[in-house]
Amino acid sequence: MFNIVLFGPPGAGKGTQAAKMAAEYNLTHLSTGDILREEMKRNSPLGQQVKALIDGGELVPDATVIKLIGEKLKSAHNTDGFIFDGFPRTVEQAKALDEMLAGQNLEIASMITLEVEENELVARLMLRGESSGRADDSNIEVIKNRIKVYNQQTAPVAEYYRQQQKHAAVSNMGTIDQTFALIAAEIQRINS
Numbered sequence: 001m002f003n004i005v006l007f008g009p010p011g012a013g014k015g016t017q018a019a020k021m022a023a024e025y026n027l028t029h030l031s032t033g034d035i036l037r038e039e040m041k042r043n044s045p046l047g048q049q050v051k052a053l054i055d056g057g058e059l060v061p062d063a064t065v066i067k068l069i070g071e072k073l074k075s076a077h078n079t080d081g082f083i084f085d086g087f088p089r090t091v092e093q094a095k096a097l098d099e100m101l102a103g104q105n106l107e108i109a110s111m112i113t114l115e116v117e118e119n120e121l122v123a124r125l126m127l128r129g130e131s132s133g134r135a136d137d138s139n140i141e142v143i144k145n146r147i148k149v150y151n152q153q154t155a156p157v158a159e160y161y162r163q164q165q166k167h168a169a170v171s172n173m174g175t176i177d178q179t180f181a182l183i184a185a186e187i188q189r190i191n192s
């Protein structure tokens with residue numbers, strides 16, 4: 001099993017690259033954001049509970065997302081591992097993920113951070129908002145808040161994996177294919 005965390009600020013391109021990685025390496029793509037948006041679309045109790053937080057660019061409580069991911073980890077998957085996209089978003093979530101994986105004799109092989117300059121993130125998110133219809137992509141104040149929340153609460157997660165010697169970073173200022181090539185080289189290095 002090969003489990004990897006794809007990390008980076010909002011708008012860094014995690015979803016796009018994770019989908020390509022899932023196809024190339026036969027991994028199960030777990031996007032917490034996609035799961036939560038699906039719950040919102042279905043207007044489920046969980047969806048109702050998290051809507052205001054997500055629309056405002058705030059984080060859903062650790063216990064809620066940890067439980068959600070825990071359920072996904074327990075269900076059967078016929079792939080060679082997981083790619084985590086948008087999770088863990090706090091050090092608390094990273095610790096919980098390590099524990100949940102250890103319970104199944106699994107571990108994170110590496111975290112790869114996608115690096116994009118901040119002004120480029122804002123531009124990409126505003127552009128994405130025009131087609132995605134995501135409330136949190138369409139409002140400049142919410143976008144700025146998401147980047148602030150990332151810098152304050154999420155960025156420390158990179159240090160958590162760095163301490164375990166499981167952290168790498170690649171630029172995503174280039175094209176989708178260029179970035180994917182950088183990720184592929186990193187995965188080859190991890191697996192060699």
Ligand code: C5P
Nearest residue numbers: 032033054057058059060065086087089
């Ligand atoms: O990962 P993505 O940007 O799609 O997540 C969208 C939103 O979902 C985040 O801005 C946040 O409000 C919420 N989220 C969260 N905790 C996570 C993942 C997503 O609060 N671990």
Ligand code: MG
Nearest residue numbers: 014015033086
């Ligand atoms: Mg995403």
